[in-house]
Amino acid sequence: MVWLMRKLGTIAIVGASLAGLRAFQALRRAEFDGTITLVGAEKYLPYNRPPLSKSMLKGDDEVTLPGAEELGDHWLKGRQAVRLDTADRRLILDDGSEIHYDGLVIATGARPRHLPDTPEGVHTLRTIEDSLALRGELAAGHDNVVVIGGGFIGGEVASTARSLGLGVTLVDASPHPMRNALGTETARWLAGHHRDHGVELVSQARATGFDVDANGRVTGVRVSDGRTLPAGLVVAGMGVVPNTDWLEGSGLTLSDGVVCDERLFAVGREDVVAAGDVVRWPHSRYDGALVRVEHWSNANDQGAVAALNLLAGPENAKPFADLPSFATHVHGARIQTAGLPHLADETRVVAGDPGEGHFAVAFAKDGTLVGAVAVNAPKDLIRVKRAIVAGDRLDSLS
């Protein structure tokens, strides 16, 4: 791909994680000869989050992203942007200092949704600190681990806790965990898979409060069906909210993320782009539906494209229309998704058999493929994914 470039003196990137690092690397590869400053609230070199709910909980601390060592002096470590002045093109940081920019990449990601008044022993999982704290608690052998939320993080933590021999109860608001992301067929299979691995499922229920002991540590989770579940340790995986608070008053359009155009420029701005978990943009493959995608591969690819689009300028920029894709491992099973299954009005098992634990489901809207989910069937996932990209119809899959 040939990218035409415009002249920008200084590019600031806010958020030193996956999308931010990939933006930085793309600028370097494009031989951008101005100044790049990467502002990151965390004290660690940019790292991979997927291992935080998997290998790191079991003792593997190697999570630094390849390429992070290239940052050198460009990285403002442990510094947070607290305000954006788009009129004067200034970033204001938490120590009161300011950075002038000609172009800005917003890559501030997302943070976990929290329950109010959480006592000691209730964890969320987004950062290295979170993972190390949870690892310590799991190693302490607290039994009765209650996981609130059956999404991918909840599912992975439940799986890890079971593999460590701990008792696990999973509380989820829907009839079957991950129904929205995976569709009914796979979500039903996943519920059985959890049960087969000793997880007690409490479905169609919400956590409403906690019981604590004299030291203020959690002892129970009260749920909306009236029960109190004994809890030695609680992990809340209830989704995330995009980190846009610092952009309030900047004039950027904020609505469940930074709202951008299809080339990832913040609406109405030619000098600001956004990438990763924080961006909501119209996906041209899905009739311009506004989407925000919380997947590793999205942040990885979008960081680079957003930065190159910023260099190219709006007229020469390319739309970002990659197919979202995601993978998780739960109790040894590999679950993969492609596209946007939740948009579908029709689904069909196109390979394997849920009863046998390996299968693929295709999702269509008005007959055209929009998504795929596969369990222990990576080749079938690739086949359906190709058909989605080709714009094929559900009936074309044999």
Ligand SMILES: Cc1cc2nc3c(=O)[nH]c(=O)nc-3n(C[C@H](O)[C@H](O)[C@H](O)COP(=O)(O)OP(=O)(O)OC[C@H]3O[C@@H](n4cnc5c(N)ncnc54)[C@H](O)[C@@H]3O)c2cc1C
């Ligand atoms: C435990 C866990 C497991 C996961 N597993 C998978 C998986 O198996 N597969 C998959 O596809 N995806 C997975 N994901 C999701 C994936 O990690 C994210 O999609 C990806 O990290 C998004 O990258 P990002 O750079 O957009 O944002 P983030 O990784 O959220 O990074 C944003 C960075 O910006 C910083 N920041 C925020 N506000 C400011 C500010 N004002 N100033 C300066 N810095 C700021 C934050 O501290 C953070 O370092 C997982 C996520 C988690 C938490």
